[in-house]
Amino acid sequence: MKQLFITDFDMKRFEWLVSNSDKFDEEYKCHLSNLGNELKNAIVIEQTAIPSDVITMRSRFKIRNIDTNEVQTYTLAFPFDAIEEKNIISILSSFGTAVIGCKIGSIFDVNTSSGKQKMRIEEIIYQPESAGHYYI
Numbered sequence: 003m004k005q006l007f008i009t010d011f012d013m014k015r016f017e018w019l020v021s022n023s024d025k026f027d028e029e030y031k032c033h034l035s036n037l038g039n040e041l042k043n044a045i046v047i048e049q050t051a052i053p054s055d056v057i058t059m060r061s062r063f064k065i066r067n068i069d070t071n072e073v074q075t076y077t078l079a080f081p082f083d084a085i086e087e088k089n090i091i092s093i094l095s096s097f098g099t100a101v102i103g104c105k106i107g108s109i110f111d112v113n114t115s116s117g118k119q120k121m122r123i124e125e126i127i128y129q130p131e132s133a134g135h136y137y138i
């Protein structure tokens with residue numbers, strides 16, 4: 003099991019999403035349930051204390067597909083801010099749920115259109131908390 007770090011501010015927002023899941027359609031509820039399960043073992047840390055090598059909400063980061071050696075840059079966002087064409091991924095996607103709270107160097111599997119792929123977090127380009135942006 004991966005060690006997962008979440009800021010207290012992000013955790014409050016995730017808990018709000020999960021507790022209000024009845025307002026959404028079935029697919030959305032399923033994604034919220036997956037996020038809720040992922041967060042059960044999370045280590046919650048104050049925003050000012052989260053390590054700078056951890057992906058938090060609105061972080062911009064590079065991922066390497068270990069199978070193809072391709073590197074892509076993504077930004078993690080809330081569902082209403084996600085724009086797949088610009089690699090701004092939703093926390094409720096399987097990819098977004100897989101990366102939240104992971105550190106640089108973490109390896110994880112993600113289901114893609116071409117099957118299960120092994121990925122590694124290569125770099126965090128921007129993390130709001132390490133830049134002093136605590137409430138975005």
